[in-house]
Amino acid sequence: MENEEILKLAISGDINAFQTLFAEFQNQLKSYLYRLLTDRDDVDDLTHDTFIRAFTRISTFNRDSSLKTWVFKIATNLAYDHLRKLKRWQADAQDRAADLAIGSEEIREVFWMVHDTSPAGAYEMREHIDYCFTCISKTLLIENQVALILKHIYDFQVKEICLILDKTEGVIKHLLNDARNIMTDIFEQRCALINKNGVCHQCSHINEIFNPKQHQQEELMKLELVKASKKYNRDQLFTLRTLLVKAIDPLHAAGTDFHEEIMRCLRTAIGEKSDFFDRDADKVE
Incomplete structure (x- = not known):
């Protein structure tokens, strides 16, 4: 199945389709979060939170960017909320x-x-x-x-x-x-x-x-x-x-x-x- 078809399924609420697309850049996302957070446990937590938040909001994805960029934005916002509490x-x-x-x-x-x-x-x-x-x-x-x-x-x-x-x-x-x-x-x-x-x-x-x-x-x-x-x-x-x-x-x-x-x-x-x-x-x- 082409990515475009998988994306349509994901936007319609198919969690398996979304998981397939998310998995394509999940390792890179976790690597990115680790460079920001420097804690494996925090990375796992924020990766999970990113997945949940992205999936629950997938219907708002308007394709102004790639799905990867859109998900990285969500992850970055979550990381920012975490990091601003620290010096x-x-x-x-x-x-x-x-x-x-x-x-x-x-x-x-x-x-x-x-x-x-x-x-x-x-x-x-x-x-x-x-x-x-x-x-x-x-x-x-x-x-x-x-x-x-x-x-x-x-x-x-x-x-x-x-x-x-x-x-x-x-x-x-x-x-x-x-x-x-x-x-x-x-x-x-x-x-x-x-x-x-x-x-x-x-x-x-x-x-x-x-x-x-x-x-x-x-x-x-x-x-x-x-x-x-x-x-x-x-x-x-x-x-x-x-x-x-x-x-x-x-x-x-x-x-x-x-x-x-x-x-x-x-x-x-x-x-x-x-x-x-x-x-x-x-x-x-």
């Missing part, structure tokens, strides 16, 4: 997470356990760069973050982002420009991978733990981002970062579980949640 992350959030991990034997043991036993507990520098990109994007205002991720990571057109954020083309271009400049400034000052004066000690500490010193430089030099750092300008390096990030699904990668624990540590360090300690309390009970 924006500061640029030193990863440093605070590293300090917490260094000072907590309990957290380090969790890192090692996941790294050693989980099928998705590998440490790979590519994935850590993706993790860092997500963390730094969390320092942006929500609308800037959404615009940047939709455009540079998920290849939405500016006109589609206009529909998702309900903004004019001029406003979206302004949001994108500001977001890119802020991200580029932070990376230029903090990324120890491509800046010998970088102050990001989380990357270097974790790399030293899980990659023997003799292998560190070899692993780093496999990355185009690192190889190009001496000959490309900062804007070109940002573009290389986005290309690397686009190629990674943060929910289905070799180090997904490992980075979930690092993210959990970070959220605890900045006071957004206390996942490690709540989890242990639950075990005791």
Whole structure:
């Protein structure tokens, strides 16, 4: 059956038809939500809520955009409602997470356990760069973050982002420009991978733990981002970062579980949640 016929059935209230169409972009939607929310449980909840809200409102879908864009708009609004209750992350959030991990034997043991036993507990520098990109994007205002991720990571057109954020083309271009400049400034000052004066000690500490010193430089030099750092300008390096990030699904990668624990540590360090300690309390009970 062609998608047009399935769409007609979905609009008429056929939930199976809607599920078929939703499934075509569900993984990408969940990946997008994870980059905004950084919590698997929240992603699952909002994905479910998005599906329910979209299906109950499917009769209002007027085809001004693709169904995917329309559903992403619903998901973005739900994510915005969730995120506006929380504080924006500061640029030193990863440093605070590293300090917490260094000072907590309990957290380090969790890192090692996941790294050693989980099928998705590998440490790979590519994935850590993706993790860092997500963390730094969390320092942006929500609308800037959404615009940047939709455009540079998920290849939405500016006109589609206009529909998702309900903004004019001029406003979206302004949001994108500001977001890119802020991200580029932070990376230029903090990324120890491509800046010998970088102050990001989380990357270097974790790399030293899980990659023997003799292998560190070899692993780093496999990355185009690192190889190009001496000959490309900062804007070109940002573009290389986005290309690397686009190629990674943060929910289905070799180090997904490992980075979930690092993210959990970070959220605890900045006071957004206390996942490690709540989890242990639950075990005791």
